[in-house]
Amino acid sequence: MSTRDAVTALKRLGLPNYQARTFVALQQLGTGTAQEISDVSDVPRSQVYGAADDLAERGLVEVTESSPKEYRPVSLATAREQLTNRLERERERAFDNLAQLRTAPSARGDDQSVSTLRGRQPIDDRIAKLVESADSRVVFVAPEASSLSEQIETKLREQAARGMFVTVVTAEESERPRFSESSITVIVMGEDNPADFAGRALMIDDRTVLLSVATDDDTVDEEAMWTAGSRIGRILTQFMQSGIESGRERNP
Template sequence: MSERSESPLGDDTDHADAVAGLTQLGLSTYEAKVFVGLHALGTGSAGEVAEVTDVPRSQVYGAAEGLEELGLIDVQAGTPTRYRPLPVSEARYLLFERMKEAGDTAFDYVDSVAGTHADDDDSGEAVWRTDGGENVAQRAAAMVDAAERQLTYGAADVSRIGDAVLTALSEADARGVDVRVASADPAVRAAATDTGVTAVGLAETATPDLSNGRVLVADERAVLLSVLPGAVPHVSTETAFWSDDTAFARILVTLIGEWFAEHLET
């Protein structure tokens, strides 16, 4: 047996993160640890793998069988049986492709059943809520992507107009949507201008009334409003309320449009 490290793998955060990442790609925890251990060894027996990992020797065999079925290791019969891992580049490609295929299959099915049992009258679900800055940004970007004629995007500060939203705004502008970004913050307007999108100013005194977080109105039918922690009691993260193609949304779009008309700098 070759010389081993005094401490088994698994004593640091990077190792734990790698194992967690492999489990998200479909491996069991033991399979992930054995796979990492085999790469540390190059080749190894169950006993050697157990030495450099915290996987019991009795569990190494089952994990190795699973890895073999997935095509991630080669097995050499003998006494003892020895294992060799698939090179990292090949394993990466194999796992990513399988994950993509599984995702495609799942979402194709979801798409095929979408709406098959929907209630034609869903007016009771007119207003939706999204929590968390990243989730709010993704929802805002999706609403920008769906805009066909015109939209206004308002943000209190540059942290509320990140890459996902800027990309969506730029693409909307490129396909002919009348896009404008409104803010009292020069950094927000500069970010919009840098992507070729029209930016307009808001009076500083108007900002707290509406732009605690961000606001989006599109095509006179869709609206999103968000608030930040501290602006509303018991809110611990950015929270957005949005509605699309409802009577509520159209009324709110009109009110926000009037507000913008009053407070936009000329």
């Protein structure tokens, strides 16, 4: 890793620019005066004093009261712990504040609203919440066993236990035993089903639809769109229902 990369990484961990550059310089020097740190880091000497003192307050630097002052970094293990603990505190503070500011979800329906999501876990969370919102019927298309997370399976079972009509559509015969002891209906599509699985899908009460597909992105493995209580949702549910019925006729 280059010096620039190390500085960038520390900035991402919450250190301001001059503090990050000062800390990296001290890793190279071991111990250094403000002038020596400035020479290595290109931080103006007048700014090194403040940056080094701030690092000392963070527990990342020791200060030797000599003439001139000398600065020494704490061990990397200690620095890692200090930065990790600080990030944890800031994270908790941020989300506590957000929780206080957050208002209840609006009950107002937007007749044309379509939302998008990226990432497997956010999509799993949304599917689980949508399943939980069902009034009478849930259809979940899970092409593979891995498509159905434990979180989603739990919500499907809970809704089935409440008397909802819950259906799982899959391409894997092995999914039948998974729900054999529940009231969940499992439909296994055969290879001759004309509607190939493009990804996961969810239909709730003939009015809410979520569709997702895998991506080739190295950072995001799945993306989805969903709509609830809208005209487009009702149209999409009709297409989904038609495809499922067609598949059942071909794969009784």
